Amino acid sequence: MPDLSINFAGIKSPNPFWLASAPPTNSGYQIMKAFDAGWGGAVWKTLGVPVVNVSSRYGGVNYRDKRLVGFNNIELISDRPLADNLREIEEVKKRFPNHAVIASLMVQTRQEWHDIVRQSQDAGADGFELNFGCPHGMCERGMGSAVGQEPKVLQMIVEWVMEVAKKPVIVKLTPNISDITEPAMAARRAGADAISLINTIQSIVGVDLDQFSPYPIVDGKGTNGGYCGPAVKPIALNMVKNCAQHPDIKLPISGIGGIENWRDAVEHILLGASSVQVCTAAMHFGFGIIREMTSGLEQYMVEKGFNTIYDFVGKALPNVLHWEDLNMKYKVTANINEDKCIGCQLCYTACEDGAHQAIKLNAGTRIPEIIEENCVGCNLCSLVCPVEQCITMERTDDATQHLTWKERTEAGTAPTEFNDEKAGGRHHWVPEPSAALGKERHKTLPGKARLYSGETVLPTEA
Amino acid sequence: MAEFSTPTTEQQFAENFAQLKPVMNRTEALYESSRCLFCFDAPCIKACPSGIDIPQFIRQINSGNDTGAARTIYEANYFGNACGKVCPTEVLCEGACVYNLQEVKPIEIGRLQSFATTKVIKNGEKLFGPGADNGKKVAVIGAGPAGISAACELRSLGYDVDVFEAKAQPSGLTVYGVAPYKITNEETLAEMAYLQSQFGYNVHFNSAISSREELEKLENKYDAIFLGIGLGKTNELGLPGEDKINCTGAVEFIAELREFQHKVAVGRKVIVLGGGNTAMDAASESSRLGAENVILAYRRAKEEMGAYEFEYDLAKGVGVKGLFNVAPVEITGNGYVAGVKFIRTETKDGKVSEIAGSEFVEPCDMVIKATGQAKQTEFLSLIPGLKLDGKGRIIANAHTGQTSNPKYFASGDAWNGGAEVVNAAAEAKLTARGIHAYLSK
Ligand SMILES: Cc1cc2nc3c(=O)[nH]c(=O)nc-3n(C[C@H](O)[C@H](O)[C@H](O)COP(=O)(O)OP(=O)(O)OC[C@H]3O[C@@H](n4cnc5c(N)ncnc54)[C@H](O)[C@@H]3O)c2cc1C
Ligand SMILES: Cc1cc2nc3c(=O)[nH]c(=O)nc-3n(C[C@H](O)[C@H](O)[C@H](O)COP(=O)(O)O)c2cc1C
Ligand code: SF4
Ligand code: SF4
Ligand code: SF4
Numbered sequence: 001m002p003d004l005s006i007n008f009a010g011i012k013s014p015n016p017f018w019l020a021s022a023p024p025t026n027s028g029y030q031i032m033k034a035f036d037a038g039w040g041g042a043v044w045k046t047l048g049v050p051v052v053n054v055s056s057r058y059g060g061v062n063y064r065d066k067r068l069v070g071f072n073n074i075e076l077i078s079d080r081p082l083a084d085n086l087r088e089i090e091e092v093k094k095r096f097p098n099h100a101v102i103a104s105l106m107v108q109t110r111q112e113w114h115d116i117v118r119q120s121q122d123a124g125a126d127g128f129e130l131n132f133g134c135p136h137g138m139c140e141r142g143m144g145s146a147v148g149q150e151p152k153v154l155q156m157i158v159e160w161v162m163e164v165a166k167k168p169v170i171v172k173l174t175p176n177i178s179d180i181t182e183p184a185m186a187a188r189r190a191g192a193d194a195i196s197l198i199n200t201i202q203s204i205v206g207v208d209l210d211q212f213s214p215y216p217i218v219d220g221k222g223t224n225g226g227y228c229g230p231a232v233k234p235i236a237l238n239m240v241k242n243c244a245q246h247p248d249i250k251l252p253i254s255g256i257g258g259i260e261n262w263r264d265a266v267e268h269i270l271l272g273a274s275s276v277q278v279c280t281a282a283m284h285f286g287f288g289i290i291r292e293m294t295s296g297l298e299q300y301m302v303e304k305g306f307n308t309i310y311d312f313v314g315k316a317l318p319n320v321l322h323w324e325d326l327n328m329k330y331k332v333t334a335n336i337n338e339d340k341c342i343g344c345q346l347c348y349t350a351c352e353d354g355a356h357q358a359i360k361l362n363a364g365t366r367i368p369e370i371i372e373e374n375c376v377g378c379n380l381c382s383l384v385c386p387v388e389q390c391i392t393m394e395r396t397d398d399a400t401q402h403l404t405w406k407e408r409t410e411a412g413t414a415p416t417e418f419n420d421e422k423a424g425g426r427h428h429w430v431p432e433p434s435a436a437l438g439k440e441r442h443k444t445l446p447g448k449a450r451l452y453s454g455e456t457v458l459p460t461e462a
Numbered sequence: 463m464a465e466f467s468t469p470t471t472e473q474q475f476a477e478n479f480a481q482l483k484p485v486m487n488r489t490e491a492l493y494e495s496s497r498c499l500f501c502f503d504a505p506c507i508k509a510c511p512s513g514i515d516i517p518q519f520i521r522q523i524n525s526g527n528d529t530g531a532a533r534t535i536y537e538a539n540y541f542g543n544a545c546g547k548v549c550p551t552e553v554l555c556e557g558a559c560v561y562n563l564q565e566v567k568p569i570e571i572g573r574l575q576s577f578a579t580t581k582v583i584k585n586g587e588k589l590f591g592p593g594a595d596n597g598k599k600v601a602v603i604g605a606g607p608a609g610i611s612a613a614c615e616l617r618s619l620g621y622d623v624d625v626f627e628a629k630a631q632p633s634g635l636t637v638y639g640v641a642p643y644k645i646t647n648e649e650t651l652a653e654m655a656y657l658q659s660q661f662g663y664n665v666h667f668n669s670a671i672s673s674r675e676e677l678e679k680l681e682n683k684y685d686a687i688f689l690g691i692g693l694g695k696t697n698e699l700g701l702p703g704e705d706k707i708n709c710t711g712a713v714e715f716i717a718e719l720r721e722f723q724h725k726v727a728v729g730r731k732v733i734v735l736g737g738g739n740t741a742m743d744a745a746s747e748s749s750r751l752g753a754e755n756v757i758l759a760y761r762r763a764k765e766e767m768g769a770y771e772f773e774y775d776l777a778k779g780v781g782v783k784g785l786f787n788v789a790p791v792e793i794t795g796n797g798y799v800a801g802v803k804f805i806r807t808e809t810k811d812g813k814v815s816e817i818a819g820s821e822f823v824e825p826c827d828m829v830i831k832a833t834g835q836a837k838q839t840e841f842l843s844l845i846p847g848l849k850l851d852g853k854g855r856i857i858a859n860a861h862t863g864q865t866s867n868p869k870y871f872a873s874g875d876a877w878n879g880g881a882e883v884v885n886a887a888a889e890a891k892l893t894a895r896g897i898h899a900y901l902s903k
Contacts, residue, residue, distance in 0.1 A: 064524060065496035342563035345502035366505065386499055387564060443503035447515030447538060 133199025200226025233258025244272025606634020
């Protein structure tokens with residue numbers, strides 16, 4: 001059996017799955033239940049200045065019949081008394097000495113930071129996570145993302161914490177910034193032990209069409225909130241990668257954002273995370289999802305021959321290049337597996353209207369045909385095709401040549417003028433604009449009109 | 463053992479005849495509509511005789527625009543709600559859904575269709591109205607799917623429309639013929655009331671047009687006459703003993719069933735003669751009425767039956783037994799039906815022949831003849847110049863529905879020889895436009 005345990009910047013945990021600082025870690029009761037269920041660690045719901053929450057706090061994004069592909073909240077940090085939280089931290093640690101309990105903190109002054117770090121340290125926390133990410137409510141008071149967006153302020157506060165911290169310090173980063181590596185570098189300069197990312201993304205998840213108010217609605221009004229859930233994973237992955245690839249950051253990364261199953265976790269790990277944190281999925285499905293996550297991760301490790309998590313932390317990083325370093329001689333072409341095709345023609349309309357007019361329809365069959373000369377290998381058709389492995393992208397270059405944009409620029413073979421002969425699309429066939437008019441009108445008219453203009457003739461109206 | 467106990471109350475009848483396609487709730491509609499791929503040039507549309515823009519209305523349901531969905535449906539088919547429930551979707555839209563090729567359950571198009579239309583009917587949402595009065599009048603004979611659809615379309619084109627119906631209720635065989643587990647009387651009549659309230663045509667019930675004088679009156683008073691008279695009674699078999707008590711035609715039996723429901727008595731052992739969809743319906747219905755034994759007797763082999771496979775499966779599912787390659791020669795009994803004398807047959811090179819000396823009597827106490835509906839040739843002969851084809855079907859222009867008597871137009875079973883509700887509805891809409899083109903000349 002592979003070893004799932006981790007030592008994250010000195011914080012030990014039986015597996016890499018931590019609950020992120022959020023409602024699931026609001027109390028000792030919940031955290032004990034989670035550890036009982038199999039979670040490796042928990043970042044306590046952020047402790048700090050006293051707050052009051054509003055009623056009606058969450059909004060969701062549904063996609064067709066799928067609920068909560070995106071999730072948004074306007075909640076603040078813990079509204080429970082600090083003393084209660086500290087007492088429960090102690091109790092949890094006593095009962096689960098080998099699990100990771102991390103205190104998430106957010107206060108204002110140097111003195112406050114010193115006090116709260118000492119108090120949670122005394123309560124037995126294994127480490128700290130400094131919340132510089134909350135994008136609503138706290139930033140207006142000069143905390144949360146207001147700090148995360150100002151690398152200088154962030155650095156100063158981390159330095160205050162480092163003055164008293166005897167346990168590892170993780171800095172949690174906000175994604176509401178154009179270059180995530182700047183605050184990460186500030187954390188590094190201040191001596192932080194690790195970073196975690198991403199916190200929620202500033203958002204409005206939707207607008208009520210009858211009340212003319214954004215969700216969630218508080219007495220007819222709303223405000224921007226923080227976005228998370230499956231929809232944010234791609235943004236999180238990119239930011240994790242940016243921090244992991246940066247030559248000077250060199251800090252352990254706790255990956256957060258859109259993790260719901262073992263695959264999501266593995267993706268974060270392959271891009272450089274060495275622990276992962278989960279919030280929305282636990283809020284949606286409860287703590288029980290941990291069983292699928294650990295079993296999936298274990299199975300994957302067995303299949304790949306990985307003994308520990310560290311065997312694959314950052315394993316995908318060497319394959320994430322700058323665009324200019326990609327091989328422009330590589331060529332793929334779409335290929336339709338006729339035996340699998342169900343004739344929905346989504347690929348046809350996608351390529352015809354949304355890509356490169358490289359798919360045609362033939363009389364007598366619903367199976368479309370790829371016009372190989374026109375196919376630029378964009379993948380669109382294979383992405384819209386509803387049948388698994390029906391459209392495959394086949395390599396069509398001879399795999400012997402390698403030429404990047406950078407090399408072309410250096411060699412002086414890159415196009416430089418607006419009408420340059422060397423431009424990529426120069427020799428790509430495009431139909432005449434007017435050829436579009438009336439094309440397939442009989443197929444795209446409303447059904448009834450389609451029939452009338454097809455086999456049967458519509459009697460002329462007077 | 464009977465599959466069903468004899469229903470004695472309305473409640474028990476509803477249970478025995480539970481809807482095969484119950485109306486979806488919003489959650490189910492959301493889930494199901496989410497699966498639709500929104501195919502390009504969708505095959506389901508082409509398989510729908512009324513050409514409903516199926517991916518469009520499913521997308522409308524999915525985005526919460528149920529009213530728009532109902533409008534899309536009704537724009538193509540005035541029997542939108544009924545069709546969603548009674549269409550043989552397995553061989554039409556759903557049979558053409560691309561998911562079949564992926565061995566995934568096709569989209570439940572029919573139920574989605576009824577979902578959207580039920581909602582507007584329940585809420586009485588006005589989607590259509592009559593067009594500006596054009597001063598012309600059209601008479602419609604028959605308030606079946608064909609007649610009512612023609613009336614709606616003609617009203618929307620501004621005609622004054624009078625519908626003459628022999629029976630007491632509108633919708634024709636939808637309420638007097640279709641199996642009760644496909645659609646309830648209430649559902650059928652609610653859609654009829656919904657259409658009438660929007661289009662405002664006049665229906666004269668219990669007003670059969672049956673004489674030359676009556677026709678002449680119509681010819682004088684109206685600019686055009688639409689024939690939506692459907693088919694007639696069950697064909698006679700010409701067998702000895704056919705007049706015995708409890709030997710009945712399927713269409714007549716079913717009409718009674720639809721009207722009197724649990725008050726209709728069925729035999730203990732029923733023999734249904736025929737191999738078409740009506741035979742399957744009559745057999746299923748007998749079983750659901752509590753008959754202990756129901757035998758479906760057909761002249762040819764099982765594979766040669768005209769009925770859709772799913773209709774036969776449905777009958778088998780409620781305990782109906784098939785008896786194949788048998789031809790009835792006599793209905794036996796003394797006043798009452800006591801059995802059917804059959805002779806065995808064999809099919810060679812597509813021809814059935816009887817096997818001499820193979821007669822036997824199958825005892826029963828009820829015989830239902832599902833041997834096809836006769837054409838209304840006698841009535842049609844009253845219309846001057848009206849031509850029928852060799853099978854007694856009205857001959858009319860495929861695009862305009864105009865008959866050989868230019869004042870008369872036809873659609874539905876009387877013209878196509880007997881098809882489905884959806885065909886009648888689609889044809890009548892087209893024919894109404896044909897009438898409009900003719901009267902606008
Ligand atoms: C037993 C049975 C089951 C069926 N099941 C289905 C099914 O599940 N799904 C499906 O889609 N289709 C089904 N059908 C077929 C469907 O009902 C018909 O195709 C459809 O009703 C035809 O419509 P229509 O308007 O042409 O004729 P009809 O529905 O027959 O309507 C004709 C109307 O005209 C009236 N009429 C006739 N002559 C006159 C006159 N001289 N004066 C005044 N009024 C007159 C009749 O009373 C009747 O109301 C079934 C048919 C039968 C017999
Ligand atoms: C393939 C692709 C190419 C794009 N190219 C451009 C571009 O050239 N210029 C631009 O302003 N936005 C470009 N965009 C961004 C889109 O205009 C748009 O802002 C973004 O996709 C978000 O909208 P959506 O969620 O509807 O896709 C591109 C998007 C895609 C998917
Ligand atoms: S890969 Fe792109 S260009 Fe090629 S056929 Fe598919 S959609 Fe068209
Ligand atoms: S999208 Fe796939 S299944 Fe649909 S027509 Fe194209 S190849 Fe066939
Ligand atoms: S064929 Fe099926 S999946 Fe395609 S549009 Fe029609 S109902 Fe939807």
